[in-house]
Amino acid sequence: MAVLVIADHDGAHLRDTTLKVITAAQKLSGDIDVLVYGEASAVAAQAAAAAGVRKVLTAESAELKADIAEAVSALIVSLAGGYDAIALPATASGKNVAPRIAAALDVSIISDVIDVVAGDTFVHPIYAGNALETVKTADAKKVLTVRPTAFAPVAATGGSAAVEAVAVPAVTLKTRFVSDEKVVSDRPELGAAKVVVSGGRALGSADEFKAVLEPLADKLGAAVGASRAAVDAGYAPNDYQVGQTGKVVAPELYIAVGISGAIQHLAGMKDSKVIVAINKDPEAPIFQVADFGLVEDYKTAVPALLKALG
Amino acid sequence: MKVLVPVKRVLDYNVKVRVKSDQTGVDLANVKMAMNPFDEIAVEEAVRLKEKGTVTEIVAVSIGVAQCEAILRTALAMGADRGLLIETDQDLEPLAVAKVLKAVVAQENPDIVLMGKQAIDGDNNATGQMLSALLDWPQATFASKVEIAGSEALVTREVDGGLQTLGVQLPAVITTDLRLNEPRYASLPNIMKAKKKPLDTRALADYGVDAAARLTVVKVTEPAKRSAGIKVDSADALIANLKTAGVL
Numbered sequence: 001m002a003v004l005v006i007a008d009h010d011g012a013h014l015r016d017t018t019l020k021v022i023t024a025a026q027k028l029s030g031d032i033d034v035l036v037y038g039e040a041s042a043v044a045a046q047a048a049a050a051a052g053v054r055k056v057l058t059a060e061s062a063e064l065k066a067d068i069a070e071a072v073s074a075l076i077v078s079l080a081g082g083y084d085a086i087a088l089p090a091t092a093s094g095k096n097v098a099p100r101i102a103a104a105l106d107v108s109i110i111s112d113v114i115d116v117v118a119g120d121t122f123v124h125p126i127y128a129g130n131a132l133e134t135v136k137t138a139d140a141k142k143v144l145t146v147r148p149t150a151f152a153p154v155a156a157t158g159g160s161a162a163v164e165a166v167a168v169p170a171v172t173l174k175t176r177f178v179s180d181e182k183v184v185s186d187r188p189e190l191g192a193a194k195v196v197v198s199g200g201r202a203l204g205s206a207d208e209f210k211a212v213l214e215p216l217a218d219k220l221g222a223a224v225g226a227s228r229a230a231v232d233a234g235y236a237p238n239d240y241q242v243g244q245t246g247k248v249v250a251p252e253l254y255i256a257v258g259i260s261g262a263i264q265h266l267a268g269m270k271d272s273k274v275i276v277a278i279n280k281d282p283e284a285p286i287f288q289v290a291d292f293g294l295v296e297d298y299k300t301a302v303p304a305l306l307k308a309l310g
Numbered sequence: 311m312k313v314l315v316p317v318k319r320v321l322d323y324n325v326k327v328r329v330k331s332d333q334t335g336v337d338l339a340n341v342k343m344a345m346n347p348f349d350e351i352a353v354e355e356a357v358r359l360k361e362k363g364t365v366t367e368i369v370a371v372s373i374g375v376a377q378c379e380a381i382l383r384t385a386l387a388m389g390a391d392r393g394l395l396i397e398t399d400q401d402l403e404p405l406a407v408a409k410v411l412k413a414v415v416a417q418e419n420p421d422i423v424l425m426g427k428q429a430i431d432g433d434n435n436a437t438g439q440m441l442s443a444l445l446d447w448p449q450a451t452f453a454s455k456v457e458i459a460g461s462e463a464l465v466t467r468e469v470d471g472g473l474q475t476l477g478v479q480l481p482a483v484i485t486t487d488l489r490l491n492e493p494r495y496a497s498l499p500n501i502m503k504a505k506k507k508p509l510d511t512r513a514l515a516d517y518g519v520d521a522a523a524r525l526t527v528v529k530v531t532e533p534a535k536r537s538a539g540i541k542v543d544s545a546d547a548l549i550a551n552l553k554t555a556g557v558l
């Protein structure tokens with residue numbers, strides 16, 4: 001049984017996510033290949049150095065770089081014959097393409113895997129994480145998306161896998177890439193950060209959101225997140241959203257500032273190791289999951305925190 | 311231009327989810343059910359495209375128990391023209407739903423299938439992509455903006471790191487994200503009118519699709535509960551606690 005893991009990367013760096021998906025894949029097989037598609041050259045060496053990787057496959061084209069689902073799916077389906085399972089990270093990119101691969105192979109998709117019970121049995125959250133479903137698949141080939149926060153990463157170094165370029169299948173695309181509007185930031189990525197500082201609607205404006213959260217995030221070396229309400233109100237970009245339909249994070253420390261704690265937000269952060277809630281409403285549901293709650297207006301609490309941190 | 315909007319009947323998003331004590335699933339007996347919120351966004355977008363004059367007909371389709379008719383009536387009250395209920399008591403997996411929808415597409419010949427990116431029960435986020443693969447149509451998932459320009463849809467998508475805009479040739483599958491629009495509430499006159507709009511009911515068997523389950527549910531359990539911690543009275547006390555906890 002061999003597993004093909006699809007790498008998560010930005011063209012220069014292999015994301016930590018990939019190392020976590022490898023951990024999940026190791027519960028299925030010791031034979032793990034990693035596919036790096038898009039701008040693969042710099043990343044392939046990093047993937048080859050990851051512990052436990054048998055082989056790294058690379059594939060490059062403009063369409064793959066733009067992450068066009070039809071092109072990515074055709075590539076992965078062309079490689080599927082050699083594998084019993086295909087594991088993708090449960091990111092927007094992975095979720096976009098994994099079901100397409102599964103349908104092309106006529107197998108079910110097992111989404112957001114948080115535990116591998118056996119080679120055919122997996123646990124995944126349903127109902128925004130309010131229930132955990134254990135499913136056993138009858139399909140010979142498995143297509144999974146893996147929730148990275150549920151697995152520890154394998155070591156990033158120590159491996160010495162061979163790197164091999166694979167043929168990119170010719171596809172007549174009916175999709176064209178128009179533009180990208182990516183948020184550029186020097187901060188750690190939300191999904192991989194050890195500390196996350198998140199803001200809610202209480203912050204009241206995009207300017208206030210920045211002015212309050214960024215100094216605190218800078219001080220702590222943290223990523224910045226937001227509740228759905230804050231994103232809907234335009235205080236923060238969509239990519240910041242933590243929750244059921246946004247990003248699922250599980251940092252060492254999660255600081256929720258002016259977030260009431262709607263169920264859909266809790267679904268995205270309740271596996272954090274330590275949760276801090278700062279909210280002036282003592283009845284806010286966020287306090288029911290917080291390890292440490294500070295009932296205070298963020299306007300006084302955050303400056304006091306900055307001062308105390310020195 | 312014709313749009314097909316698949317809508318799913320799910321546990322209302324305001325209802326607290328309760329896992330059954332025998333671990334066979336989530337308790338859906340005597341609880342409020344509603345249209346999947348992402349599908350509501352899809353219906354709204356289709357209606358807006360019709361109001362702009364781009365779209366001429368909206369067909370809403372639901373696959374499930376007889377009570378799905380109520381969900382279809384909601385779609386009709388929002389502005390869909392016609393409903394199709396494909397009745398089954400079987401709980402279909404995304405792959406089976408995609409196969410049924412493919413058969414519906416063959417009959418209806420829509421230019422766009424506009425649907426929610428995920429249902430808030432299974433949270434799979436899969437059916438749209440699967441349908442697109444089975445039809446060999448282009449897909450544009452997680453849409454936050456949709457513009458139709460001739461035979462192409464320009465779709466802005468919510469992706470890792472920000473936004474991406476794709477141009478997809480029609481026919482195509484588009485799945486909706488939260489920020490595409492805010493669905494309207496159906497007005498009382500429109501709810502009355504919806505009762506008279508055409509709604510066909512068919513049996514799942516009419517479509518001759520292999521809808522067999524591939525997955526067996528072993529069990530459904532409640533996640534480990536997080537207990538509330540302590541309240542601290544100052545920023546200094548908070549920092550001291552975080553240092554003790556080893557996270558600062």
